[in-house]
Each structure stands twice: as C-alpha cells, then as structure tokens.
Amino acid sequence: MLTEHKYKANCSKDQLRKIRAFVREVLQEYSVSEIRINELILAVDEVCANLIIHSCSCDPNYSIDLIIKKDSENIIFEFVNRGESFDILHYEEPKIEELIQSKRKGGLGLMLVNRIMDKIEHEQTKGSDIYRMYKAV
Amino acid sequence: MTEIKRYQEDDQVIIQINGEIDASSSIELDEALRSSLDESSKVLVDCEGLSYISSAGLGVFMSYIQETKQKEIQFVLYGMPEKVKSVFGILGLDQLIKIEDSKDKAKEVVD
Numbered sequence: 001m002l003t004e005h006k007y008k009a010n011c012s013k014d015q016l017r018k019i020r021a022f023v024r025e026v027l028q029e030y031s032v033s034e035i036r037i038n039e040l041i042l043a044v045d046e047v048c049a050n051l052i053i054h055s056c057s058c059d060p061n062y063s064i065d066l067i068i069k070k071d072s073e074n075i076i077f078e079f080v081n082r083g084e085s086f087d088i089l090h091y092e093e094p095k096i097e098e099l100i101q102s103k104r105k106g107g108l109g110l111m112l113v114n115r116i117m118d119k120i121e122h123e124q125t126k127g128s129d130i131y132r133m134y135k136a137v
Numbered sequence: 138m139t140e141i142k143r144y145q146e147d148d149q150v151i152i153q154i155n156g157e158i159d160a161s162s163s164i165e166l167d168e169a170l171r172s173s174l175d176e177s178s179k180v181l182v183d184c185e186g187l188s189y190i191s192s193a194g195l196g197v198f199m200s201y202i203q204e205t206k207q208k209e210i211q212f213v214l215y216g217m218p219e220k221v222k223s224v225f226g227i228l229g230l231d232q233l234i235k236i237e238d239s240k241d242k243a244k245e246v247v248d
Contacts, residue, residue, distance in 0.1 A: 046191060046192055103200045
C-alpha cells in the first residue's frame with residue numbers, strides 16, 4: 001500500500017458533509033477526474049448514510065471508520081461499522097420503475113454504490129463489520 | 138450550507154437550489170417541490186448552484202415523476218453542473234426527468 005487515510009465519524013447525519021470533504025481532499029491527491037471524484041464521494045456518502053441511519057439509528061454514541069487506501073491498481077474504501085450488521089452483498093435491488101410507480105423516495109443509494117464501485121467485499125469480525133470497496137484507477 | 142428559494146416568474150414557479158442536497162437537506166427540497174407542484178402546473182428547478190446531490194435528493198425528484206405525468210405538470214430542471222448531471226445519468230434518471238442546459242431552454246419547453 002502506498003498511502004492510507006483514516007477518518008472516524010460519529011453516527012449523526014450532519015457528519016456526512018465532513019466525510020465528503022475528507023474524501024474529496026484525499027482523492028484530489030490522486031490523478032482522478034472531477035466527475036470520477038464526485039462519483040466516488042457519492043458512493044462513500046451512500047454507504048456512510050446507510051450505516052449512520054440504518055445500522056446505527058443516528059446514535060452519535062456509535063462511530064464508523066472510513067479508511068482510504070491506494071495501491072498501483074485500485075483506490076480502496078474500507079468502512080468499519082460497529083452498529084447493526086448489514087449484508088450488503090445479498091441486498092436485493094428494487095426495480096427503478098417500481099420505485100417510480102410507488103412514488104418512493106428511498107432505494108437508490110446502494111444501486112448507485114453498485115454502479116460506481118468495481119468490487120465490494122464484506123467481512124464480519126467480532127463486534128464489527130468491514131465493507132471494502134474497490135475502484136480501479 | 139444549502140439554500141432553497143422559491144419565486145414566481147410569469148406563470149411559472151422557479152425553485153432555486155444553492156449548495157448540496159444529501160440525506161440531511163433533502164427534506165427541504167421535498168417541501169419546496171411539494172408546495173410548488175400544488176401551486177403551479179409549470180415548475181422549473183434552477184440547478185446552477187447545485188454542487189452535489191446524493192440518492193436522497195435523486196429520490197425526491199424521482200418520487201414526483203409519476204405525479205407530474207398524471208397531472209400533466211410541466212416540470213423541468215436546468216443549469217446543472219456536468220458532475221451533477223452525470224449522477225442523474227448513472228441510474229438513467231436523466232431520461233425520465235426533463236433536464237435542460239439553460240433557463241431559456243427550460244422556459245421554451247414549458248411555454
């Protein structure tokens with residue numbers, strides 16, 4: 001690994017803006033286009049929003065860790081969740097037509113993550129879940 | 138900091154967004170859209186100052202696609218920065234919601 005950056009955030013929705021600023025600052029060090037940076041910020045934002053809202057019920061006593069690493073082929077985003085476990089690999093995507101018909105506002109976040117990232121891994125350890133996401137550069 | 142303003146111009150309601158729309162600020166966007174669609178059959182959304190949108194914001198726009206079709210409300214977004222427009226494109230929402238480059242083009246569509 002050439003570089004590694006870590007950010008710890010309390011599980012509160014107002015942390016999302018700070019997480020995005022952190023990701024932007026890190027990705028600007030790499031040779032990544034502005035459109036790609038924005039997509040990766042979006043994917044990280046979606047994962048963090050899910051963990052903060054659903055896994056940790058917006059309880060600021062919980063925290064998540066975000067670690068960004070880069071090797072010669074990939075940017076790797078690692079999320080450590082200490083809240084309720086979420087099986088991201090077996091998440092069943094809703095159909096966008098059904099969401100439109102039912103006038104639902106939710107359901108798009110993980111669809112975006114799946115479209116943006118190249119590979120997603122989930123590792124369960126004692127007391128925490130680690131989600132690892134790869135994007136080739 | 139996100140700022141959402143609404144104003145009347147001719148027979149249209151214009152919603153102007155400045156800043157970022159995420160899980161925290163999407164409720165404000167939802168309220169502005171709800172009020173505007175109740176008031177007018179021509180609603181434009183000025184996205185020139187929209188610097189970021191997450192799924193929460195996309196979901197708000199998506200939730201009104203059906204209603205605007207059913208009620209024949211003319212609903213157009215305009216002036217979106219390229220990086221924001223590309224986010225609408227990831228899930229194909231740019232094909233389901235009218236998006237124009239400029240205010241003039243958006244007004245042509247609703248006139």
